[in-house]
Amino acid sequence: MSGAAVAAVGFAGMLVLLVLRMPIGLAMLTAGSIGYAWFTSLPIFLNYMKTTPYHLFANYTLSVIPLFILMGALAEKSGLSTALFRAAASFLGHRRGGLGMALIGACAGFGAICGSSVATTATFGRATLPEFKRYGYDQGFATGMIAVGGTLGILIPPSVILVVYAITTEQNIAKLFMAALIPGLLAAVFYWIVIAVMVRLRPEAGPAVHRVGWAERWRALVGVWPVMLIATTVVGGIYGGVFTPTEGASIGCIAMLVVGVVQGGLGWSEIKASLIQTAETSAMIFIILLGAEVFNGFLALSQLPATAAELVTQSGLPPYGVIVGLLVFYIILGGVMDELAMILLTLPIFFPIVTALDLGMMPDDIAIWFGILVLMVVGIGLTAPPIGLNVFVVSAIAKDVPILATYRGVIPFVVADVVRLGLVVAFPALALWLVNLLS
Numbered sequence: 001m002s003g004a005a006v007a008a009v010g011f012a013g014m015l016v017l018l019v020l021r022m023p024i025g026l027a028m029l030t031a032g033s034i035g036y037a038w039f040t041s042l043p044i045f046l047n048y049m050k051t052t053p054y055h056l057f058a059n060y061t062l063s064v065i066p067l068f069i070l071m072g073a074l075a076e077k078s079g080l081s082t083a084l085f086r087a088a089a090s091f092l093g094h095r096r097g098g099l100g101m102a103l104i105g106a107c108a109g110f111g112a113i114c115g116s117s118v119a120t121t122a123t124f125g126r127a128t129l130p131e132f133k134r135y136g137y138d139q140g141f142a143t144g145m146i147a148v149g150g151t152l153g154i155l156i157p158p159s160v161i162l163v164v165y166a167i168t169t170e171q172n173i174a175k176l177f178m179a180a181l182i183p184g185l186l187a188a189v190f191y192w193i194v195i196a197v198m199v200r201l202r203p204e205a206g207p208a209v210h211r212v213g214w215a216e217r218w219r220a221l222v223g224v225w226p227v228m229l230i231a232t233t234v235v236g237g238i239y240g241g242v243f244t245p246t247e248g249a250s251i252g253c254i255a256m257l258v259v260g261v262v263q264g265g266l267g268w269s270e271i272k273a274s275l276i277q278t279a280e281t282s283a284m285i286f287i288i289l290l291g292a293e294v295f296n297g298f299l300a301l302s303q304l305p306a307t308a309a310e311l312v313t314q315s316g317l318p319p320y321g322v323i324v325g326l327l328v329f330y331i332i333l334g335g336v337m338d339e340l341a342m343i344l345l346t347l348p349i350f351f352p353i354v355t356a357l358d359l360g361m362m363p364d365d366i367a368i369w370f371g372i373l374v375l376m377v378v379g380i381g382l383t384a385p386p387i388g389l390n391v392f393v394v395s396a397i398a399k400d401v402p403i404l405a406t407y408r409g410v411i412p413f414v415v416a417d418v419v420r421l422g423l424v425v426a427f428p429a430l431a432l433w434l435v436n437l438l439s
Contacts, residue, residue, distance in 0.1 A: 003039075003302035010035040010298060024341045025284070028291030035298035048297070056293055057286065060246070061167055066282040067249030068158050071234075072114030073274035074256040078265030080227050081123040084109050087220035089131070090212045097199035097206035099135060100145045101192050103128050107149035108188045109224075111156030112231040113252060115163075116281070117339075117382050121150025121390045125397040138205040139401045141198065144409020147390040148191060148417075151379040155184040157235060158245065160285065161378055164340060165371045168347050171364075173245045174238050178438055179368050179431040180375060183424055187379070190416040198412060226263075230255045239438055285340065292344030299348060319357040323373070323425060326350055330377040331384065339378040339389070347374075365432055372431040373424060380417045383410045 010031045017027035037045040075081070088102035088109075095101070107120055114120050125146050132142035154161045157177035166173040199206040234252040237243050243251065260266030266274075317325070333342050354370045355363055382390045385407050395403045424430050 004304055004307055006035060006038060007299055007302035007304040010295070010302075014295070023284075023287070025287035025289075025291040028288070028295040028341065028345070032291065032295030032298040036294060036301065039298070039301040049294075052293060052297075053290055056290060059167065061163070061173070062286075062289075064158075064163055064173070064246045064249050065160055065285060066278055067246065067253055068115040068160060068163075069119075069281050070274060070278040071249060071252040071256050072110075072116060072119055072153075073277045074253065074260055074266065074271075075110065075113050075227060076119065076123045077270035077274050078256070078260035078263065080113075080224070080265075081106065081110055082127045083220070083223045083227075085124065085128055085131070087217075087224050089209075090217045090220045093209040094211035096203060096208050097195040098208060099128075099131060099137065100142070100195045100199075100206055103145055104149050104152070104188050104191045104195070107152040108156050108185070109228060109231070111152040111154070111184070112158075112235055113227065113256070114153045115158045115160045117150045117153040117379070117390060118393055119281075120153030121147060121393045122397065124149060125394050129398055135209050136204075136207050138202070138409075139398070140405030140409040141205045142409070143391075143394045143398050143401050143406040144411075144413065145191075145195065147383050147388065147394045147406060147410050148413040150390045150393070151382050152184065152188060154375065154382075155180065155187050155379050157181055157184065158238075158249070159375065161339065161343065161375055162371065163245070164285075164289070165343060165347070165374060168344065169351050169367055169371070171367050171371065174241070175368055175435050176371050177235070177245070178239055178434045179372050181434055182430050183372055183376060183420065186420055186423075186430070187417070190420050191413055194412050194416050226259045227256070230259065288340050288344065292341065295345065296348045304349065319359050320425070322353065322357060323359075323370075326354070327373060327377050327421065327425070330374065331380055333381070339381055342381070343374055343378065361428065361432075365428070365435075368435060369424075369428045369431050373421070376417070376421050376424065380414060380421070383417075384414050 013034070014027050014031040017030060018024060022030070033045065036048065084106035085102060088105040089099055092098040092102045092105070103124060107124055110120055110123065128146065129142065133139075157180045159177070159180060162176045162180060163173055165171070166176050195206065230252055233255070234248045237251070238245050238248045257266065257271070260270070330342070330346070333346070351367075351370070355366055357366070359366055361369065382388060388407070388410065391403065391406050391410065394406055395401065398406075
């Protein structure tokens with residue numbers, strides 16, 4: 001049996017384990033272990049496992065992941081999400097669709113300190129659904145906005161997905177954060193445009209609420225300015241080279257803890273819950289990282305990445321045709337697979353192909369640009385049917401809203417995401433301008 005055939009069997013076996021509801025990290029670890037032992041031997045595989053987990057997890061850069069998760073957890077438990085939404089709603093709520101626009105703005109602000117789409121979706125699902133119901137918003141429209149707003153948790157830096165991409169492809173995390181800022185802000189603007197169009201077509205979907213006075217608006221802003229200052233300091237410090245992403249995340253955690261305790265939003269129970277949430281999420285990410293490392297070791301032994309790269313380079317497709325083909329594949333795969341596992345499995349195959357293309361850019365620029373494209377298609381996969389992890393998160397919170405209604409609610413936003421993806425493909429400067437300006 002050829003190496004490619006064994007790799008195909010390994011992929012099929014992993015998918016069977018996923019269908020049987022095995023966690024994605026364990027499924028990759030199991031299939032990868034069997035495949036690795038097949039190509040070598042059991043003693044060689046055991047020797048590989050004796051050192052690989054240590055060298056993988058001893059990577060200092062990985063420490064940024066639990067730190068950013070903890071910063072977001074502390075912000076959530078201290079009530080920041082509700083305060084952000086109320087502050088944005090005080091300025092926008094009196095417009096048709098204004099609460100939805102306030103949600104998107106609050107998600108963007110929260111994304112600057114969180115880095116997780118699922119956490120952002122769950123947080124704002126709990127905080128905003130009662131408000132949408134109280135003011136008579138269409139249920140599918142409301143849950144759809146929450147699902148797509150949650151993607152801003154990874155689109156607005158810092159982003160856990162970008163950290164993993166940087167480690168996997170040996171790129172600079174700070175530069176990737178810079179590159180993600182403009183496309184991330186464009187996402188928020190595009191979502192606002194979609195909401196404005198939808199409420200113009202269907203005014204009953206997003207009715208306006210009462211206008212509040214400037215005194216109440218200022219009170220709402222006072223409640224969130226310390227946290228926004230923290231976000232600006234962390235992200236700005238990373239962009240300006242004042243500190244590394246890991247140092248920035250550490251400063252953000254300490255500052256968020258101090259602000260939460262001083263404002264009275266964080267007691268011992270909230271701090272304990274934040275630590276537990278961080279440990280659970282980090283453990284899930286790390287087991288996926290280990291599973292992907294072993295599975296990718298198996299793929300390397302099968303020679304599949306080299307074979308795939310050779311086939312693509314000999315296909316005669318133009319460079320941008322290859323990029324579009326890979327992105328379409330990512331969107332399809334993102335509909336049925338966890339986003340972190342998806343990029344960890346595919347990058348060892350796709351990244352050498354992309355960096356070998358003649359796109360008229362420097363190799364480092366290509367790597368950063370492709371990372372932003374991957375981030376964007378991951379965001380699409382989080383909401384697009386037939387799965388869309390964020391849709392399931394919202395449905396678990398809004399049990400009285402049919403999941404088909406939420407899917408209908410997200411479709412206009414997915415269309416906007418595809419348009420935005422096309423713009424960044426056609427104009428790489430949207431991702432690279434800030435990097436080149438600040439580097």
